[in-house]
Amino acid sequence: MDVSSSNLTRRGLLGGLAGGALLASGALSAPVRAAAAGARDPLPGTADVVVVGGGISGLVTARELARAGRSVVLLDARDRVGGRVLNHTLANGSVIEAGGAFVGPTQDRILALAAELGVPTFKEHVAGDNIFAANGRTMRYQGTVPPDLAIVVDAFVLQLRIDWMAGQVPVDAPWSAPHAAEWDAVTVQEWVRANTFNRDTLTLLQSFLQPTYGSDGEDVSLLFFLWTIACSGNETTPGSFERASSTANGAQDSRFVGGSQLVPLALARQLGAVVQTEAAVRRIAQDDTGVTVTSDRGQVRAGRVVVAAPPPLVTAIDWDPLLPPLRQQLLTRLHLGTLMKVDAVYPSPFWRAAGLSGSGIATSGAVRTCFDNSPADAAVGVLLAFVGGSTWREYGNLPLAQRRTAVLQGFAQLVGPQALDPVEYVEQDWTRERWTKGSPVASAGTGTTTAYGAQIRVPFGRVHWAGTETATYWAGFMDGAVRAGERAAAEVLAQR
Amino acid sequence: MDVSSSNLTRRGLLGGLAGGALLASGALSAPVRAAAAGARDPLPGTADVVVVGGGISGLVTARELARAGRSVVLLDARDRVGGRVLNHTLANGSVIEAGGAFVGPTQDRILALAAELGVPTFKEHVAGDNIFAANGRTMRYQGTVPPDLAIVVDAFVLQLRIDWMAGQVPVDAPWSAPHAAEWDAVTVQEWVRANTFNRDTLTLLQSFLQPTYGSDGEDVSLLFFLWTIACSGNETTPGSFERASSTANGAQDSRFVGGSQLVPLALARQLGAVVQTEAAVRRIAQDDTGVTVTSDRGQVRAGRVVVAAPPPLVTAIDWDPLLPPLRQQLLTRLHLGTLMKVDAVYPSPFWRAAGLSGSGIATSGAVRTCFDNSPADAAVGVLLAFVGGSTWREYGNLPLAQRRTAVLQGFAQLVGPQALDPVEYVEQDWTRERWTKGSPVASAGTGTTTAYGAQIRVPFGRVHWAGTETATYWAGFMDGAVRAGERAAAEVLAQR
Numbered sequence: 001m002d003v004s005s006s007n008l009t010r011r012g013l014l015g016g017l018a019g020g021a022l023l024a025s026g027a028l029s030a031p032v033r034a035a036a037a038g039a040r041d042p043l044p045g046t047a048d049v050v051v052v053g054g055g056i057s058g059l060v061t062a063r064e065l066a067r068a069g070r071s072v073v074l075l076d077a078r079d080r081v082g083g084r085v086l087n088h089t090l091a092n093g094s095v096i097e098a099g100g101a102f103v104g105p106t107q108d109r110i111l112a113l114a115a116e117l118g119v120p121t122f123k124e125h126v127a128g129d130n131i132f133a134a135n136g137r138t139m140r141y142q143g144t145v146p147p148d149l150a151i152v153v154d155a156f157v158l159q160l161r162i163d164w165m166a167g168q169v170p171v172d173a174p175w176s177a178p179h180a181a182e183w184d185a186v187t188v189q190e191w192v193r194a195n196t197f198n199r200d201t202l203t204l205l206q207s208f209l210q211p212t213y214g215s216d217g218e219d220v221s222l223l224f225f226l227w228t229i230a231c232s233g234n235e236t237t238p239g240s241f242e243r244a245s246s247t248a249n250g251a252q253d254s255r256f257v258g259g260s261q262l263v264p265l266a267l268a269r270q271l272g273a274v275v276q277t278e279a280a281v282r283r284i285a286q287d288d289t290g291v292t293v294t295s296d297r298g299q300v301r302a303g304r305v306v307v308a309a310p311p312p313l314v315t316a317i318d319w320d321p322l323l324p325p326l327r328q329q330l331l332t333r334l335h336l337g338t339l340m341k342v343d344a345v346y347p348s349p350f351w352r353a354a355g356l357s358g359s360g361i362a363t364s365g366a367v368r369t370c371f372d373n374s375p376a377d378a379a380v381g382v383l384l385a386f387v388g389g390s391t392w393r394e395y396g397n398l399p400l401a402q403r404r405t406a407v408l409q410g411f412a413q414l415v416g417p418q419a420l421d422p423v424e425y426v427e428q429d430w431t432r433e434r435w436t437k438g439s440p441v442a443s444a445g446t447g448t449t450t451a452y453g454a455q456i457r458v459p460f461g462r463v464h465w466a467g468t469e470t471a472t473y474w475a476g477f478m479d480g481a482v483r484a485g486e487r488a489a490a491e492v493l494a495q496r
Numbered sequence: 497m498d499v500s501s502s503n504l505t506r507r508g509l510l511g512g513l514a515g516g517a518l519l520a521s522g523a524l525s526a527p528v529r530a531a532a533a534g535a536r537d538p539l540p541g542t543a544d545v546v547v548v549g550g551g552i553s554g555l556v557t558a559r560e561l562a563r564a565g566r567s568v569v570l571l572d573a574r575d576r577v578g579g580r581v582l583n584h585t586l587a588n589g590s591v592i593e594a595g596g597a598f599v600g601p602t603q604d605r606i607l608a609l610a611a612e613l614g615v616p617t618f619k620e621h622v623a624g625d626n627i628f629a630a631n632g633r634t635m636r637y638q639g640t641v642p643p644d645l646a647i648v649v650d651a652f653v654l655q656l657r658i659d660w661m662a663g664q665v666p667v668d669a670p671w672s673a674p675h676a677a678e679w680d681a682v683t684v685q686e687w688v689r690a691n692t693f694n695r696d697t698l699t700l701l702q703s704f705l706q707p708t709y710g711s712d713g714e715d716v717s718l719l720f721f722l723w724t725i726a727c728s729g730n731e732t733t734p735g736s737f738e739r740a741s742s743t744a745n746g747a748q749d750s751r752f753v754g755g756s757q758l759v760p761l762a763l764a765r766q767l768g769a770v771v772q773t774e775a776a777v778r779r780i781a782q783d784d785t786g787v788t789v790t791s792d793r794g795q796v797r798a799g800r801v802v803v804a805a806p807p808p809l810v811t812a813i814d815w816d817p818l819l820p821p822l823r824q825q826l827l828t829r830l831h832l833g834t835l836m837k838v839d840a841v842y843p844s845p846f847w848r849a850a851g852l853s854g855s856g857i858a859t860s861g862a863v864r865t866c867f868d869n870s871p872a873d874a875a876v877g878v879l880l881a882f883v884g885g886s887t888w889r890e891y892g893n894l895p896l897a898q899r900r901t902a903v904l905q906g907f908a909q910l911v912g913p914q915a916l917d918p919v920e921y922v923e924q925d926w927t928r929e930r931w932t933k934g935s936p937v938a939s940a941g942t943g944t945t946t947a948y949g950a951q952i953r954v955p956f957g958r959v960h961w962a963g964t965e966t967a968t969y970w971a972g973f974m975d976g977a978v979r980a981g982e983r984a985a986a987e988v989l990a991q992r
Contacts (some may be wrong), residue, residue: 185685185714187942193681218681219943282778312828316812325834325892325927329934332808333941335828338821393947396821431821438825445829445941446683447715451889 043276043298047073049492050293050302052281055083056478057466058308059267060113060485061492062274065306068493073302074271075295077280077313077435081268084310084430084440085478087259090345091424094375095259096382098341098428100440100478101373103260104253106234106243107479109486110263114256117266121254122376126247128352131360131414134200138413144246146204146361154201161195162241166229171239172472174227175453184450188225189217200363207361207369208245211386212476214337214431214439219389224444231475239473247359247371251477257376260478280435281309284463285320291462304495306488308466308481310336312437324460330452333445334469336438338392338431342367342385342407345424349374349381351415358383360414366395366403367410383411383419388439396431403427441476442469457487464488539772539794543569545988546789546798548777551579552974553962554804555763556609556981557988558770561802564989569798570767571791573776573809573931577764580806580926580936581974583755586841587920590871591755592878594837594924596936596974597869599756600749602730602739603975605982606759610752613762617750618872622743624848627856627910630696634909640742642700642857650697657691658737662725667735668968670723671949680946684721685713696859703857703865704741707882708972710833710927710935715885720940727971735969743855743867747973753872756974776931777805780959781816787958800991802984804962804977806832808933820956826948829941830965832934834888834927838863838881838903841920845870845877847911854879856910862891862899863906879907879915884935892927899923937972938965953983960984 047070051062054076062074076083086099103110103121114121132139132146141147145155169177177183183191188209192202202217209217212228232251233239243250256262268275276297283294284305291305307314311334315323322328349372351358358372368391373384385407387395395403404425411419430439444453457470466488471480547558550572558570572579582595599606599617610617628635628642637643641651665673673679679687684705688698698713705713708724728747729735739746752758764771772793779790780801787801803810807827811819818824845868847854854868854877864887869880881903883891891899900921907915926935940949953966962984967976 181714185683185689187681187683189681189942190686216943216947218677219941219947312811312824315808316814318812322928322930322933326889328808328927329831329834332828332934333831335825338825390947393822431824432818434818437818438828445715445943446685447712447941451712451715451886 041273043279043295043300044073045299046301047071048302049304049306050075050291050300051306051308051466052284052293053083053308053467054078054081054264054268054275054277055308055467055481056085056110056264056267057468057481057485058083058306059264059271059275060482061306061308061466061489062271063267064486064489065492066271066274068489070492072274073300074275075279075281075293075300076275076277077296079278081275081277082261082264084436085260085264086428087261088426088428090380090426092380094379096343096373096375096426097255097260098426099260099430101255101260102252103255103478104243104251105249106232106237107474107477108234109482110477110479113482114263117263119262119266120257122257123254124247124252125349125352125372125374126357126359128355128357130357133360133362133413135363144242144250148200151198151201151204154196154198155204158192158196158201159241162226162229166226166240167238169223169226169230171227171230173454174223174230175450177223180223180450183226184221184223184448185446186222187218187446188220188222191222192217203363204361206389210388210391211339211369213441213443214339214388214392215335215443216389219335219337219445220443221446221449223449227449228476231471231473231480234473252371255376263478281317283318283320286462304462304464304492306464306466306492308485308488310436310438310467311442311469312336313435324455326452326455327458327460330448330455333448333452334442335445336436336440336442337389338396339386339388339439340392340396340427340429340431342387343373343426344383344408344411344419344422345426346381346383346418346422349378350418351381354416356415358415362410362413365410365413366391366406367414370411370414380423383415385410392431396429400427459491464491537769539775539791539796540569541795541797543567543796543798545800545802546571546787546796547802547804548780548789549579549804549963550574550577550760550764550771550773551804551963551977552581552606552760552763553964553977553981554579554802555760555767555771556978557802557804557962557985558767559763560982560985561988562767562770564985566988568770569796570771571775571777571789571796572771572773573792575774577771577773578757578760580932581756581760582924583757584922584924586876586922588876590875592839592869592871592922593751593756594922595756595926597751597756598748599751599974600739600747601745602728602733603970603973604730605978606973606975609978610759613759615758615762616753618753619750620743620748621845621848621868621870622853622855624851624853626853629856629858629909631859640738640746644696647694647697647700650692650694651700654688654692654697655737658722658725662722662736663734665719665722665726667723667726669950670719670726671946673719676719676946679722680717680719680944681942682718683714683942684716684718687718688713699859700857702885706884706887707835707865709937709939710835710884710888711831711939712885715831715833715941716939717942717945719945723945724972727967727969727976730969748867751872759974777813779814779816782958800958800960800988802960802962802988804981804984806932806934806963807938807965808832809931820951822948822951823954823956826944826951829944829948830938831941832932832936832938833885834892835882835884835935836888836892836923836925836927838883839869839922840879840904840907840915840918841922842877842879842914842918845874846914847877850912852911854911858906858909861906861909862887862902863910866907866910876919879911881906888927892925896923955987960987
């Protein structure tokens, strides 16, 4: 086929600016964005590989391919890179994350990438007590599980069972687990109900499910949940519920100084004019000699395509030929739920002086899960709530003022009345993001993994699949995005 | 807003031919289709209402609106009308259905419509014995449930329980059933497993689930299934499993002489130039004064839009503003499964002479559910199999010759070795239909109905919802399509 074999730097200066230097500023003002778009070169007509999606996974894919000498064009629909990873600059200039933020041990690939790119991490603040609020009372605790007598036995046994069962789920083939059919016919909710004495135990588990999936226990297959737990490890350390749910030494162990979006921004800067934004892909047509990708900024003809976009966006593309039926089924059944991240900003992290960590769990209200989201230098104090699943449905459609009040009351319930009076209040609702269409981490209901799961990484002719959903460790996380990008690039490079 | 108020007949002769007379021929040859497309008028720039989707539901909507004096443009992506209802002409000239086909008592609206349009019905052939094939042996039986001693008690009790529970599910608000949360957290599979002694009972129930939903018991929420049963009735006769699953006096009681697509074809003929085919809708943008619908054949500006398309097609449209989050969630969680209809044609319905009905159920192989699909005059004999859900996954991707052999062996197991030698073999795989994207009847997994179900008929600004999925009786069926179209049209007409 007719594709050029030029390298990373063949595009002109303006393209380079648009893809790299300008984007690296993180938050472009609207006029700057417009100028960049207006000044942009046309898309190159051909490339060895087109990568669809400029989140971490697509950027890693593009970089690996470019490093191997392939000509690459990366198309993203947004006017920025990072996808579900997004920095937000506060009034005082501090940066917090509005999307994927936390990293932790065994997340080797994102940590290695960030280190290479010069983006340091810092430990999430954990000193002090956590707060558990239930049934109108609060208790202080340390660690992951509140020592509520009504649920502690349930929770202890449940955690043992979850880890034991997750240990039987192969991370690269959960559909082949010995009890896959049985576990995939049951929801997390039904399984917890049948295996606990106290209904509140499920409420506690929602504090994991809602922030993770933007969904509740009745939405998620037990097998898929066990796979998520199995995935929260690496090649030498098996996943565990403790790892998946904990702050210190767990999935929320650390954050990036300056915000996680520095990682995709640095990748984009390296890639220069490879990265083309505001180029929503509308159609992907392949034939015997190549693939034609049609975007809002024109067409690119390529030898291979790597798609690194969330499932609801992939199924909205006009595919010719159609996606294979089993992949179509799989993608439509990987659900992005309902989730917003809400941050309240205070002059300082006042809760720390009161001996509180800023972490907490509540069984009611708008704030079910709370973290200290202050920047590394604690120049301001920030509390973070995940409002997900049924909690999103309760609050997500309220007028902003009402929701703000409910969230601040939720924070106050956990760290005291000072929380009612923030200097800044920030919402990022992934449910309403045109180019994500739901909570950042996909989940599957019953029947999906066993019937369609095996399709997840199967190439479709000249089209390969990246994106954190296709990872075998930390799927749904930034680490999974890196791993998926590396795997997809290797797959393409292995083609003649 | 600026919409014209012209009537049904304002478009020119060629448009009328394309929308009516030509389509009425049923199966257009490729050259005829091309000529029709080439000769077509441009789309009108404005209309009172644009209807998206030319299945029965959209056509009924358009007709009701046009009758009330509204100017209407109906856009369909295909080169034909009928959507999931499609005739197929056999070599001898007989017509069978490749999509929705059966009608029965309480399906009042489709029966009234067909009668008005002059499309008569005839009774599905039921004389003779049905065959049940399980574990290498076959038995003859009459009625719906095979008298297999291993399952008959289970099946009897299960049916009583299903009807009793379905009786508690309001057809227009299943999410408000007394036990909605509990029933929506459990799959049909898990519930049957927990409430039966013999595993084969579930296998038997698959013979209902696979043809209906193109899905299996682990894919479908118990609450959604019970709603389907509740819906299999009308305003005066409650639904029942017997009604939903039976041939005589049930959902498969009758068929249309000349094929069910005669109904949408007759509607399209009445509507004339209102109906515009090969006009896939790509974008729907609404503002304070109207809605702009962008199709492959240009834009139409309207005061209101009624969308009557399957859920996976609706979410693939570029919506501006975005679909409300709860509707986006609902539509992505209404799954069209995997299903093909397969017909084998013989010189005559030879099984009838052997005292067989041609109906049967098997617990293994490619043919799990079989019907006599011979035309009204029995000019040829036709056997019909639904290959759905996990059975589709087993056979749907095989080479045609292998699948053909498996299907014919399946027929032979039920009606004898003569079935191995058909004169014609016809497949219609809805799983691979670009403009359906799955089995004709949607189903919902756990958690969907309670969380998102209430959105099903809620208008989105100037956009209203038709389509059989929005019906409150016989949702998923042709009758539901008519009911939904009538309801949506009334909704639009009730606007000032």
